[in-house]
Amino acid sequence: MKPRLVASLAAALLLVAGCSAAASPAPSTSAPSAAAGGLTIYAASSLKAVLAQAQTTYQAANPGTTLTISTDSSSALETQIEQGAPADVFLSADTTNPQKLVDKGLTTGALTKFAGNLLTIIAPTANTAGIQTPADLAKSGVKVIAAGDTVPITKYATQLVTNLAAQTGYPAGFATSYTANIVSKEDNVAAVVAKIELGEGDAAIVYVTDAKTSTKVTTIDVPTAANVPATYSGVVIKASSQAAAAQAFLTWFAGPAGQAILASFGFLPPPS
Numbered sequence: 349m350k351p352r353l354v355a356s357l358a359a360a361l362l363l364v365a366g367c368s369a370a371a372s373p374a375p376s377t378s379a380p381s382a383a384a385g386g387l388t389i390y391a392a393s394s395l396k397a398v399l400a401q402a403q404t405t406y407q408a409a410n411p412g413t414t415l416t417i418s419t420d421s422s423s424a425l426e427t428q429i430e431q432g433a434p435a436d437v438f439l440s441a442d443t444t445n446p447q448k449l450v451d452k453g454l455t456t457g458a459l460t461k462f463a464g465n466l467l468t469i470i471a472p473t474a475n476t477a478g479i480q481t482p483a484d485l486a487k488s489g490v491k492v493i494a495a496g497d498t499v500p501i502t503k504y505a506t507q508l509v510t511n512l513a514a515q516t517g518y519p520a521g522f523a524t525s526y527t528a529n530i531v532s533k534e535d536n537v538a539a540v541v542a543k544i545e546l547g548e549g550d551a552a553i554v555y556v557t558d559a560k561t562s563t564k565v566t567t568i569d570v571p572t573a574a575n576v577p578a579t580y581s582g583v584v585i586k587a588s589s590q591a592a593a594a595q596a597f598l599t600w601f602a603g604p605a606g607q608a609i610l611a612s613f614g615f616l617p618p619p620s
Contacts, residue, residue, distance in 0.1 A: 385412045387594055388434055390425040392441035392500070392580070393538035394465070397561050398613045399439075402601060405609065413593065421536035423498040429454065429585060436594040439582040439601070441465075441537075441555075442500040446583045455583040456591050462602035463580040464616035465555045467508050469568040470544050477550035482512050482570050485551055486525035493540050493549035494530045501537045504576045505553040511574035541565070557614040579619050 391399055396419045403415045418425075418435075426445040429435050430452070438455075439462070440446045446459040471479040477490050485492060495502045513522040531549060534540045540552045545564040555578065559567045582601070584594045600606055607617065 385593070386414045386416065387436045387590060387597055388416045388418065389437045389439060389597070390429065390433070390435040391417060391419050391439040392422045392425075393419045393536040394441055394501075394555050394558055395419065395439055395580070396538065398557075398610055398615070401609050401612075402606060405605065406597065406600060409605075413597075415597070419536075419538070421496065421499040423496075423500070424535065432587070434587075435585050436588040436590060437582060437584055437598055439580065440500070441578060441580055442503070443579055443581045444503075445500070446581050449583055449585070454586050456586050456588070456595065457584060459581040459583045460598055460602050461579055461581045461618035462598075462606065463610050464618050465557055465578040465580065465614075466575050466616070467504055467553055467578070468556045468559050468570060469551055470541065470554055470559050470562070470565040471551045471568065472544055472547045472549075473564055473566055474547065475566055476547075479551045479568055482568065482574075483518055483522070484568075485509075485529065485553075486519060486522045487529075488525075490529045491531045491548075491550045492526065492529040493543045493552040494533050495537055495540050496533045496535060499534075499536060500578070501540070501554065502533075504578050507576045508553060508570065508574060511576065512570070515571060515574055560614040577616075577619060580615075581618075 389399065399417045403417060406415060407413055422440040422442055422445045425438060426448055429438055429449060438446060443459060449455050450459055469482055484490065509523050509526050512518055534543060537554055537558055541554055541558050541562055543549050544552050545562060559565060582598050584591055584598055588594045
């Protein structure tokens with residue numbers, strides 16, 4: 349082959365290679381963005397069963413939309429979102445944690461109240477400690493399972509114990525004895541229920557909805573006058589790349605379709 353022809357072929361090959369390189373973008377080193385139509389929902393652990401049903405219903409009604417659900421204590425999730433966790437919607441078992449995000453400018457709009465709940469006491473099905481009334485939570489030797497100090501159920505439970513202590517017939521020092529009987533503090537209410545189901549504790553104060561969804565506990569009602577209503581609320585996270593879709597889901601969840609699912613699991617309408 350003549351030298352001039354070889355040189356021409358080589359130049360042509362280099363030109364083609366250069367064009368291919370220009371047409372192919374360099375690999376990205378940044379974190380991948382959420383898939384189109386995908387929403388990540390951070391939610392209180394007491395909403396896990398509800399959201400499993402809501403996920404199926406919403407995805408069926410909105411083809412192309414995929415919900416990824418992550419549950420834990422509301423306080424832990426709030427901290428994670430503050431630190432940049434990639435949530436689109438935050439559904440909390442209180443109003444305090446979402447409001448923290450609102451106050452720090454980390455949400456789009458104000459919080460939306462979407463459900464209410466009440467408290468009850470659970471014991472293992474065998475109930476070997478003989479828990480019959482809320483007053484028994486203060487009996488000597490009773491092992492109470494609780495949640496961590498920042499978990500919303502703890503705030504509600506503390507108020508319930510204070511209310512019970514003021515009821516006629518409750519022993520002096522009821523609240524102090526109850527606190528002394530706490531043998532562990534779990535990360536979230538789901539972990540509290542699990543400990544009772546396994547018989548690793550004698551009793552715990554949980555949401556009515558948690559007792560309803562467990563087949564391994566017995567329930568001890570608390571006086572209506574002493575019960576503490578819990579208010580659940582949600583927000584859309586400002587950092588979401590799909591704020592409109594996130595708001596659409598939150599609006600749906602707080603609306604008639606979401607309310608029907610919540611009610612089927614024992615949740616109450618949100619307080620006005």
